[in-house]
Amino acid sequence: MVMRSPRGRSSVVGFMDETIKLADQHRQRLLSWAWSGLETTVAQGAVQALGLGAGVLIIRFLSPREYAFYTIATAGLGMMSVLTDGGIGSSVLALGGAVWQDKVRFGVVIASGISLRRQFSRFALALGIPLMVVLLRRQGATWTESVLVALSVVPVFQATVTGHLLEAVPRLHQTLRSLQLLQMAGGAGRLVLVAAVVPLWPLATLANLVAAIPQWYMNRRLRIVADSRVDWRGPGTAEVAGRMMSQVRRTLPGAIYYAFSGQLSVWLISLFGRSESVAAVGALGRPAIIFTVLGIAFNALAVPRFARIPAGQHHHVRARYFQSQLAFVLVCALLLALLAALAGPVLSVLGPHYTGLQHELVLMGLAGSIATGAGAAYSLGAARGIVAPAAVVIPLSILLQISLIAGLPLSSVSGVLWVAILSALGQWLVYLAYFEWHYRDGAASCT
Numbered sequence: 001m002v003m004r005s006p007r008g009r010s011s012v013v014g015f016m017d018e019t020i021k022l023a024d025q026h027r028q029r030l031l032s033w034a035w036s037g038l039e040t041t042v043a044q045g046a047v048q049a050l051g052l053g054a055g056v057l058i059i060r061f062l063s064p065r066e067y068a069f070y071t072i073a074t075a076g077l078g079m080m081s082v083l084t085d086g087g088i089g090s091s092v093l094a095l096g097g098a099v100w101q102d103k104v105r106f107g108v109v110i111a112s113g114i115s116l117r118r119q120f121s122r123f124a125l126a127l128g129i130p131l132m133v134v135l136l137r138r139q140g141a142t143w144t145e146s147v148l149v150a151l152s153v154v155p156v157f158q159a160t161v162t163g164h165l166l167e168a169v170p171r172l173h174q175t176l177r178s179l180q181l182l183q184m185a186g187g188a189g190r191l192v193l194v195a196a197v198v199p200l201w202p203l204a205t206l207a208n209l210v211a212a213i214p215q216w217y218m219n220r221r222l223r224i225v226a227d228s229r230v231d232w233r234g235p236g237t238a239e240v241a242g243r244m245m246s247q248v249r250r251t252l253p254g255a256i257y258y259a260f261s262g263q264l265s266v267w268l269i270s271l272f273g274r275s276e277s278v279a280a281v282g283a284l285g286r287p288a289i290i291f292t293v294l295g296i297a298f299n300a301l302a303v304p305r306f307a308r309i310p311a312g313q314h315h316h317v318r319a320r321y322f323q324s325q326l327a328f329v330l331v332c333a334l335l336l337a338l339l340a341a342l343a344g345p346v347l348s349v350l351g352p353h354y355t356g357l358q359h360e361l362v363l364m365g366l367a368g369s370i371a372t373g374a375g376a377a378y379s380l381g382a383a384r385g386i387v388a389p390a391a392v393v394i395p396l397s398i399l400l401q402i403s404l405i406a407g408l409p410l411s412s413v414s415g416v417l418w419v420a421i422l423s424a425l426g427q428w429l430v431y432l433a434y435f436e437w438h439y440r441d442g443a444a445s446c447t
Helices: 006-061 062-083 086-101 103-138 145-153 152-165 168-172 176-197 204-209 212-227 238-261 264-272 275-284 289-307 316-342 343-350 358-383 390-407 413-446
Strands: none
Touching: 006 062, 006 103, 006 176, 006 289, 006 343, 062 086, 062 103, 062 145, 062 152, 062 238, 062 264, 062 275, 086 103, 086 152, 086 168, 086 238, 086 343, 103 145, 103 152, 103 238, 103 264, 145 204, 145 316, 152 168, 168 176, 168 212, 168 238, 168 289, 176 204, 176 212, 238 275, 238 390, 264 275, 264 413, 275 358, 275 413, 289 316, 289 358, 316 343, 316 358, 316 413, 343 358, 358 413, 390 413
């Protein structure tokens, strides 16, 4: 019989204790992430539920004609917001992820980003307002109606120029509860204002204007939150702005393209369809907001953690990227099945103008899930400074969209939705392929 020495037994016991300790730490970390993910998703669900409530009130009280105007205006607002960002938000996350514990250096990053966004906002307004006026005129709005509806989105647009960047502070510090409570307060305020104003004056212009008041309140509170963590009120620096612009130059062409393609369904149906079809596309987008909830929760929780992974952990970064994408696909599939099962009751909530659109509702959900997945893939890569070249993404996407536009009926709601679905799927696959190529190429160069 072989006898173990006391020293050998102590080594085995020490090894087992260390293994158990590491396993326990890993379990605690997973539980912490799961709880944070659940808490964030529930909070964002509450925020979006408030937004959905306000949106349903607008749908039910506005006539299809007025809601078509409202849909065009909100699409224009989304386009201008993307143009104003141009990749600045992801640059702030990428640069801030390295200095988020330093109040002064992080503050310089925020200040530089705000300065750039203000410059970009002028270009976005100069492009977005005339485009909205043209589309509104095409849908039968008078010149006065067109100008008023287009200008009604300017107050809320101006409020988001600073506010979206200040959100980077609680996100990188992972103090999300204060941000979520603030977003819920803003959503509740908008719901109350919509309920008080829109039933009395069911006009697209007023429905847009009431959204600005809660947004300005949120901005004021965000400044207080940011002041406690970051010295951001000083001027930015040319060095940091230059580093941002180096990434913005790579992302801006894609942002310009996405600003238009992100609202492709609205643009196409506004050009080729009737106002009832425009209103249907806008109304069906409200239930698909469940995918927006998922995307917001992902950007609030997963992207900042991904940005904070220390440099040099090549395999860990790659594994985390594709694990996140797989989890995203599974959750999207579950939500899409739920939306399809409840299509009838959901449409009844939207009102009598939109019943019978079960097939189109499922298509809208599919389009929303794929677009959100593509956005998640892009956001993760951009948080590490990995952005697919616009010279590759844009020509491929435009070629695909031209083929789809040529082959699908653009006067129908389902036709424009299939254009959106297949276009977003192509972008998603390109982002995944580029990230994989980037890390495979990096691994090969290190061997």
